[in-house]
Amino acid sequence: xxxxxxxxxxxxxxxxxxxxxxxxxxxxxxxxxxxxxxxxxxxxxxxxxxxxxxxxxxxxxxxxxxxxxxxxxxxxxxxxxxxxxxxxxxxxxxxxxxxxxxxxxxxxxxxxxxxxxxxxxxxxxxxxxxxxxxxxxxxxxxxxxxxxxxxxxxxxxxxxxxxxxxxxxxxx
Numbered sequence: 001x002x003x004x005x006x007x008x009x010x011x012x013x014x015x016x017x018x019x020x021x022x023x024x025x026x027x028x029x030x031x032x033x034x035x036x037x038x039x040x041x042x043x044x045x046x047x048x049x050x051x052x053x054x055x056x057x058x059x060x061x062x063x064x065x066x067x068x069x070x071x072x073x074x075x076x077x078x079x080x081x082x083x084x085x086x087x088x089x090x091x092x093x094x095x096x097x098x099x100x101x102x103x104x105x106x107x108x109x110x111x112x113x114x115x116x117x118x119x120x121x122x123x124x125x126x127x128x129x130x131x132x133x134x135x136x137x138x139x140x141x142x143x144x145x146x147x148x149x150x151x152x153x154x155x156x157x158x159x160x161x162x163x164x165x166x167x168x169x170x171x172x
Contacts, residue, residue, distance in 0.1 A: 011172055012052055012130070013131070016111075016137070018058065019137070020136050020154050022035055027068070031075075034076065037159050038158045038159065039159040041088060042088075043159045045090060048088075055095075056095045059102075061099065064101045096119060098116065128148055128149050134154050135151065140153075150170070
């Protein structure tokens, strides 16, 4: 008997990175340039307390443009999780990123493609009906739509206040 078939599926919040969790300065890859969006750390803590998987999906075309490399992105993501572990004793469950240029079409992971989200569904045993995405661009909303999950546009302000409103609407 296949036990995985009966395993309880997880719920998740997907975040775009730049402009949602951190201030978007354009092609961020250095920890010295990283600045949290107001309420982002508290938002992550709340979601983790509510047993959500917290997953980041981010387009990083700066790699293809030669501004930085995969190792730079992975070092920044490790640093982000180290900061979260130090301050709130938790971390982001996984970071997915695309290094593709905006015009990439074939087998693209780049948002608005749903491929990073679909990969996370499989990696984390997620129930798409209990998943949602918060992003700051149309491509984020399109990725959510293409993955058949709810998408919420973050237009600035305090992310914790924003997520509290979203959670009331969702009622998962």
